[in-house]
Amino acid sequence: MAIEVNGKTFETDEEGYLTNINDWEPGVAEAMAKEDDLELTDEHWEIINFLREYYEEYQIAPAVRVLTKAVGKKLGKEKGNSKYLYSLFPYGPGKQACRYAGLPKPTGCI
Amino acid sequence: MSEDIKKFMYVNRRAPYGTIYAWEALEVVLIGAAFDQDVSLAFLDDGVFQLMKGEDTGDVEMKNFSPTYSALGDYDVTKLYVEKESLEERGLTVEDLMPLKYEDEDDDWAEKDSIRLVSRKEMAELMDEQDVLFSF
């Protein structure tokens, strides 16, 4: 599978996650969001960028409960909770946000 | 947490990059962490090499997963038992390993060491205490 962004082709797996995290560019997130009928706001980008930093540091996409805890620590309690994160990413903050960020499916998400 | 918490120990005895065992173990631990059990990791024999400082896989074109051990604390996996004799037999000390930390929720998020150096005898006792042992 693959998605097209600005004339470039990005390879994805059968669940829509980028095959190569290094291919990622912001346009990929925007194109994926558009397919889900979602407009990316600064709040979405804050989480997407947070996930990319987390991957850079630990080489894994965090499970949703780990993401929630880590967001709370970094960005404050009002953002480190499921309600806030699900309001941004209704298909599940772990899976959906990781996909937009070009990360693999979260490790430990069941 | 449920009432019947079991003690799970993942036993790591392989070096990190020559075979897939070390990475597979790490993935299983991260997935298994969702089940709220009392989890610990044992590193003995060549398994101690998994925790070496300064691994750089850039030239062998493999994923360097040594930074992932630092995420274990986020997954509430905070007991990494390392066997002293295994280190010594390989010319290593605990100083050659990554300084892995976790934040203790029950102690005002104080930063503590995840690595606990144990003797071979103590490791045997720890294994004896477990409900379930997984070997990699």
Place this chain on the structure above:
Amino acid sequence: MSILHTVNKSPFEKMSLDSCIDHVKGESAVLLYEDGVYAALKGTGAAEKLASVMETTKVYMLGPDVKARGLAADKLLEGVEVVDYAGFVDLAAEYDKVLAWV
């Protein structure tokens, strides 16, 4: 006839290095790669055996594998020559035969 002996298994887990060393003759060489590079860790029985082989035989190790495993130069036996992938190929071509102690 010269032989390039290659060892890619940890000396703490397998007997490959011992078997290799028992079959090495002077004009041959030993190349450590993958988990075989752990044999060069100073202060171990494996490094001691390597050191005695090195009195008559050249020993090499593959740099990218040493780096991947976080083995700093000060932890390794002196006198083991580091080669890169191109150096590995050159060695394989230089010796008459290659024997892999897998």
